[in-house]
Amino acid sequence: MTSEADSQPGDVTAAAGNPVVLYREDGPVAVITLNRPEYRNAQNSAMTYALDAAFYRAAADDDVKVIVLAGAGRHFCAGHDIGTPGRDAHESFDRQAGLWWDHVGKQGAESRYARESEVYLGMCRRWRELPKPTIAMVQGACIAGALMLAWCCDLVVAADDAFFADPVVKMGIPGVEYFAHPFVMGPRFAKEFLFTGDRVDAGRALQLGMVNRVVPRADLETETMALAARIAEMPRLGLALAKKAVNQVEDIMGLQTGMDSVFGLHHLAHAHNAEVGGDPLGGQTVRSMK
Numbered sequence: 001m002t003s004e005a006d007s008q009p010g011d012v013t014a015a016a017g018n019p020v021v022l023y024r025e026d027g028p029v030a031v032i033t034l035n036r037p038e039y040r041n042a043q044n045s046a047m048t049y050a051l052d053a054a055f056y057r058a059a060a061d062d063d064v065k066v067i068v069l070a071g072a073g074r075h076f077c078a079g080h081d082i083g084t085p086g087r088d089a090h091e092s093f094d095r096q097a098g099l100w101w102d103h104v105g106k107q108g109a110e111s112r113y114a115r116e117s118e119v120y121l122g123m124c125r126r127w128r129e130l131p132k133p134t135i136a137m138v139q140g141a142c143i144a145g146a147l148m149l150a151w152c153c154d155l156v157v158a159a160d161d162a163f164f165a166d167p168v169v170k171m172g173i174p175g176v177e178y179f180a181h182p183f184v185m186g187p188r189f190a191k192e193f194l195f196t197g198d199r200v201d202a203g204r205a206l207q208l209g210m211v212n213r214v215v216p217r218a219d220l221e222t223e224t225m226a227l228a229a230r231i232a233e234m235p236r237l238g239l240a241l242a243k244k245a246v247n248q249v250e251d252i253m254g255l256q257t258g259m260d261s262v263f264g265l266h267h268l269a270h271a272h273n274a275e276v277g278g279d280p281l282g283g284q285t286v287r288s289m290k
C-alpha cells in the first residue's frame with residue numbers, strides 16, 4: 001500500500017537500501033508499514049527496532065494524531081522470523097524496552113528470557129502504551145507473532161481475506177509471548193484457538209470481537225484511513241486519556257499480571273524443548289508450521 005520509502009531515522013536498512021519499516025504521514029495520520037513482503041513481513045529484530053523507532057517518531061510528532069500499522073504486500077505479517085535469511089535472533093541491538101541485559105553471549109534460558117523480555121513482551125507492551133490511537137490494518141495472514149502486533153494496537157480493521165492463527169502449541173508452547181488471548185477473544189474461544197491452532201477468518205474474528213470491522217480487501221486502505229481521519233478530529237489529550245482509561249481497566253481486569261504469569265509458562269515450554277530436544281522451538285520450522 002505504501003509505495004515510497006521516506007528514509008528517516010527509524011528506518012532500518014535490511015539490504016540494498018530497502019528499509020524493513022516504512023514511515024509516511026498523510027495529514028494527521030502516520031502510516032507505519034512492515035516492509036519485508038518477500039517474507040510475508042516476518043518480524044526479525046531489525047524490523048522490531050525499526051518499528052519501535054517509527055512508533056516513537058509518531059508519538060513525538062505533534063502533527064500526528066493517529067497511527068496506522070500496515071503490512072506491505074499480500075499479507076500483514078506471518079509472525080516472528082524463524083527462518084528467513086535475515087533472521088537475526090543472535091545479534092545485539094541497542095535495547096529499548098526495558099533494562100534486561102543483552103541476550104547475546106548468555107546461555108540457555110537466561111538468553112531466551114532476556115531477549116524475549118525485550119523484543120517481544122517488552123516492545124509490545126510499550127507500543128500498547130503509546131498515548132495516541134493506533135489502528136492495525138490487516139490483510140491476509142496474521143499469524144502467531146503477528147497477532148501481538150495487531151493486538152497491541154487499539155483498533156483492528158481487517159480485510160475480508162484476513163485470517164488469524166496462533167499455532168505455537170504445535171511447538172509445545174502455550175501461545176505467543178504477548179498473551180492477550182483471553183481478553184481479545186474470550187477465554188472459551190481462546191482455548192479452541194490455541195488447542196487447534198486453526199485459522200480464524202475475518203468474519204469469525206469480528207464475531208469474537210477480535211477486530212473492529214471487516215471491509216472488502218480493495219477498500220481496506222480507504223476505510224482505515226477514513227476511520228483514522230475521523231478519530232484525528234478528536235482532541236489529542238482526550239484521545240490519550242480515553243485510551244489510557246480502557247487500558248487501565250484491562251490491566252485491573254488482569255491483562256498485565258496475566259501476561260507476566262503466562263510469560264513464565266511460555267519460557268518453561270522453551271526450556272523444556274531445549275532440554276529434551278536441543279531446540280527451544282521444539283524442532284518446528286517455517287515449513288512444518290504451515
Ligand code: ZN
Nearest residue numbers: 116177266270
Ligand atoms: Zn518465545
